[in-house]
Amino acid sequence: xxxxxxxxxxxxxxxxxxxxxxxxxxxxxxxxxxxxxxxxxxxxxxxxxxxxxxxxxxxxxxxxxxxxxxxxxxxxxxxxxxxxxxxxxxxxxxxxxxxxxxxxxxxxxxxxxxxxxxxxxxxxxxxxxxxxxxxxxxxxxxxxxxxxxxxxxxxxxxxxxxxxxxxxxxxxxxxxxxxxxxxxxxxxxxxxxxxxxxxxxxxxxxxxxxxxxxxxxxxxxxxxxxxxxxxxxxxxxxxxxxxxxxxxxxxxxxxxxxxxxxxxxxxxxxxxxxxxxxxxxxxxxxxxxxxxxxxxxxxxxxxxxxxxxxxxxxxxxxxxxxxxxxxxxxxxxxx
Amino acid sequence: xxxxxxxxxxxxxxxxxxxxxxxxxxxxxxxxxxxxxxxxxxxxxxxxxxxxxxxxxxxxxxxxxxxxxxxxxxxxxxxxxxxxxxxxxxxxxxxxxxxxxxxxxxxxxxxxxxxxxxxxxxxxxxxxxxxxxxxxxxxxxxxxxxxxxxxxxxxxxxxxxxxxxxxxxxxxxxxxxxxxxxxxxxxxxxxxxxxxxxxxxxxxxxxxxxxxxxxxxxxxxxxxxxxxxxxxxxxxxxxxxxxxxxxxxxxxxxxxxxxxxxxxxxxxxxxxxxxxxxxxxxxxxxxxxxxxxxxxxxxxxxxxxxxxxxxxxxxxxxxxxxxxxxxxxxxxxxxxxxxxxxxxxxxxxxxxxx
Numbered sequence: 001x002x003x004x005x006x007x008x009x010x011x012x013x014x015x016x017x018x019x020x021x022x023x024x025x026x027x028x029x030x031x032x033x034x035x036x037x038x039x040x041x042x043x044x045x046x047x048x049x050x051x052x053x054x055x056x057x058x059x060x061x062x063x064x065x066x067x068x069x070x071x072x073x074x075x076x077x078x079x080x081x082x083x084x085x086x087x088x089x090x091x092x093x094x095x096x097x098x099x100x101x102x103x104x105x106x107x108x109x110x111x112x113x114x115x116x117x118x119x120x121x122x123x124x125x126x127x128x129x130x131x132x133x134x135x136x137x138x139x140x141x142x143x144x145x146x147x148x149x150x151x152x153x154x155x156x157x158x159x160x161x162x163x164x165x166x167x168x169x170x171x172x173x174x175x176x177x178x179x180x181x182x183x184x185x186x187x188x189x190x191x192x193x194x195x196x197x198x199x200x201x202x203x204x205x206x207x208x209x210x211x212x213x214x215x216x217x218x219x220x221x222x223x224x225x226x227x228x229x230x231x232x233x234x235x236x237x238x239x240x241x242x243x244x245x246x247x248x249x250x251x252x253x254x255x256x257x258x259x260x261x262x263x264x265x266x267x268x269x270x271x272x273x274x275x276x277x278x279x280x281x282x283x284x285x286x287x288x289x290x291x292x293x294x295x296x297x298x299x300x301x302x303x304x305x306x307x308x309x310x311x312x313x314x315x316x317x318x319x320x321x322x323x324x325x326x327x328x329x330x331x332x333x334x335x
Numbered sequence: 336x337x338x339x340x341x342x343x344x345x346x347x348x349x350x351x352x353x354x355x356x357x358x359x360x361x362x363x364x365x366x367x368x369x370x371x372x373x374x375x376x377x378x379x380x381x382x383x384x385x386x387x388x389x390x391x392x393x394x395x396x397x398x399x400x401x402x403x404x405x406x407x408x409x410x411x412x413x414x415x416x417x418x419x420x421x422x423x424x425x426x427x428x429x430x431x432x433x434x435x436x437x438x439x440x441x442x443x444x445x446x447x448x449x450x451x452x453x454x455x456x457x458x459x460x461x462x463x464x465x466x467x468x469x470x471x472x473x474x475x476x477x478x479x480x481x482x483x484x485x486x487x488x489x490x491x492x493x494x495x496x497x498x499x500x501x502x503x504x505x506x507x508x509x510x511x512x513x514x515x516x517x518x519x520x521x522x523x524x525x526x527x528x529x530x531x532x533x534x535x536x537x538x539x540x541x542x543x544x545x546x547x548x549x550x551x552x553x554x555x556x557x558x559x560x561x562x563x564x565x566x567x568x569x570x571x572x573x574x575x576x577x578x579x580x581x582x583x584x585x586x587x588x589x590x591x592x593x594x595x596x597x598x599x600x601x602x603x604x605x606x607x608x609x610x611x612x613x614x615x616x617x618x619x620x621x622x623x624x625x626x627x628x629x630x631x632x633x634x635x636x637x638x639x640x641x642x643x644x645x646x647x648x649x650x651x652x653x654x655x656x657x658x659x660x661x662x663x664x665x666x667x668x669x670x671x672x673x674x675x676x677x678x679x680x681x682x683x684x685x686x687x688x689x
Contacts, residue, residue, distance in 0.1 A: 041526075190612070260597050
C-alpha cells in the first residue's frame with residue numbers, strides 16, 4: 001500500500017534557454033511504514049522533487065506534468081488555496097533543509113507552535129500543545145523547557161528535533177526530511193537518525209529522507225532511490241541496492257563514500273562534476289559522460305526506468321551483470 | 336616544524352541574565368607537527384577544534400602555553416615579527432561558498448596574493464608580472480583547468496571546484512603548513528574523496544604538512560600515512576595515537592562513542608558488537624572536577640567524579656603525576672582511569688570476524 005504515489009512527475013524551471021526540466025518523468029512510491037532514502041549529488045533535482053510533494057516549487061519553477069496522489073487527499077498537483085494549505089502540514093509534514101535556521105528568532109518555540117495551530121484552524125490549542133510536549137519528550141527533549149526557549153538557546157540537534165515536532169504535531173502521516181543531518185556533527189547526527197527511526201515506527205509514518213550522504217541514510221532506510229540529473233536512475237530495497245548496485249552511478253557513489261572500514265586505497269572519487277539544469281544531456285543517458293561502462297547507444301537513447309529482479313528498478317542500457325562484475329578500478333579516477 | 340605546548344584559551348562571557356561565566360575553549364593542548372607530517376583533530380561541535388585552528392593561523396590569541404615554529408617561541412615576538420611565521424601557515428576554510436569574494440573573478444582572487452608574494456620575495460617587476468603563469472600552475476596543481484576557471488566568478492563553479500580554488504589560494508604564498516578546518520564537510524560526499532586525495536597529494540609532492548580538523552572520523556583516514564589522530568573533548572585531548580591505531584583500538588569511552596556514531600553501510604558493513612553512546616547531551620555548565628566526560632560516560636565510576644585523569648600510555652594509571660605529553664610522539668595515549676578496548680567500529684561483511 002502506498003501512502004504517496006508519484007507518477008511521471010516533471011518539474012521545470014524557466015531559464016534564459018527556455019523551460020528546462022529539473023525533474024523529468026519521476027515515478028516514486030512512498031509506502032506506509034517504510035523509510036525511503038533519496039540520494040543524489042547537488043543539482044540532481046532531489047530537493048525540487050521533495051518540494052513538489054508539497055506543490056510548493058518556488059517560481060520560476062512549475063510542475064509541468066504528472067500526478068502526486070496522497071492517500072486521503074487526492075492529486076496534490078490539482079489542489080489550490082485553502083485545500084492545499086490544509087494538505088501541507090496536515091497530511092504531509094516537511095522538515096526543511098537547514099531547519100535549524102528556519103525558526104523565528106523573535107518568538108519562543110511555543111508561540112510559533114500556536115501560530116501553526118491557528119493557521120490550520122486547530123480548535124483545541126491546549127491539545128496541540130500537549131501533543132507537541134509528548135512528541136518532544138519522546139524525542140529526548142525537555143518539552144516544557146524547549147517550548148519556552150528561543151531558537152538561539154537550543155543546539156543544532158535540538159532545533160532539528162523541533163523541526164520534526166512541528167512536522168508531526170498536526171498528525172501528518174507522511175514525513176519528508178530534506179538533508180536532516182548535513183549541518184550536524186557525528187554524535188548529533190546519530191541521535192537524530194535514531195529519533196527519526198523511532199518516531200517513524202511509533203507513528204507508522206511513510207518517511208522520505210533526502211540526502212547526499214549515502215552512508216548516513218543506509219543506517220536507517222528501508223528503500224533507496226538514487227537520483228541523477230533529474231532522473232531516478234535506480235531504486236529498490238536498500239540492502240539489495242547497496243550489496244548489488246546495478247547502475248554505474250550507484251556503484252560509483254558507494255565507492256566514493258569515505259568509510260571507516262575497508263581499504264583506503266580502494267575508495268575513489270567520482271570523476272567530473274554533476275550536471276546542472278543547463279548542462280544536463282538532452283538526448284541519451286544523463287550519466288554517460290561520467291560513466292565508465294558507457295556504450296554507443298547511451299548517446300542516442302535515454303534508458304527507461306524498468307523493473308528488474310523483483311522490486312527493483314534501474315535505468316541503464318548496460319547489462320546488470322556487466323556493472324556488477326566491473327572491478328572498482330574501472331569506476332572513477334584514482335583517489 | 337610546529338610544536339604546541341599546553342596551549343590554553345579561556346573566554347569570559349557576560350550573560351545578560353546568567354551572569355559572567357568562564358568558558359575553557361582549550362585546556363592545554365600539546366602536539367608536534369613534523370615537516371611533511373599530518374595531525375588530525377576530531378571531536379564534536381564546541382570542543383575547541385576551530386579555536387585551535389585559528390590559534391595556529393594567528394587569527395586568535397592564546398592565553399597560556401607556547402607555540403613554537405622552527406624553534407622560535409611565538410609569544411615572545413612582536414606582532415610584525417610574528418607575521419612572517421604565520422604567512423607559512425595557511426588555512427582552508429570550512430565553507431567554500433562564503434570563503435571566496437563573489438564580486439571578484441578567480442584570476443583576481445589568486446592575483447593579489449601572488450603579486451604581494453612576488454614583491455615580498457624582492458623580485459623584479461618582471462616576476463610580479465608572471466603571476467598569471469603561477470596562477471595557472473597552481474590551478475593545474477589542484478586539478479582545475481586554468482583557462483576555463485581563471486575568468487570565472489565563484490558562483491559559476493561547483494562546491495568541489497570552489498574548495499579547490501580555496502586550496503589554490505592558500506598555496507599562493509608558499510605555505511609550509513595547511514590547516515584544513517572541516518575542509519570537506521560542506522562538499523557533496525561524492526566530491527570529498529577528490530579533495531582529500533588532493534591534500535594527500537600536496538603532502539607527498541610539496542612536503543606540506545597538514546593539520547586536519549574534522550568531526551567525521553572516516554575522513555581522517557584519507558589524509559595519508561603516518562598521520563596522528565588527537566581526540567579532543569571540551570578543549571582537552573583525551574586520546575591520541577596513530578590514526579589507524581586509535582580508530583581500530585580505541586580505549587577511551589568518548590572516542591568509542593564518537594566511533595560508534597559513524598553510520599554503518601548496511602549490507603556492506605556490520606555494526607561493532609560493543610557500540611555505545613553518551614548517556615546524555617553535553618551540558619557545559621555542569622561542574623566536572625574529575626573527568627570532563629564523566630557525566631555523559633556510560634562506564635563512569637566513583638573515582639571519575641573526584642579525580643582528573645591525564646594522558647598516559649596504555650597500562651599506566653591516569654591518576655599518576657607524571658606528564659606523559661613529553662613521551663614519544665606516536666605512542667597511543669589516553670586519559671581514562673578505566674581504559675578498556677571495545678569493538679565499536681563497523682566490520683566489513685565477509686572480512687574475518689576477528
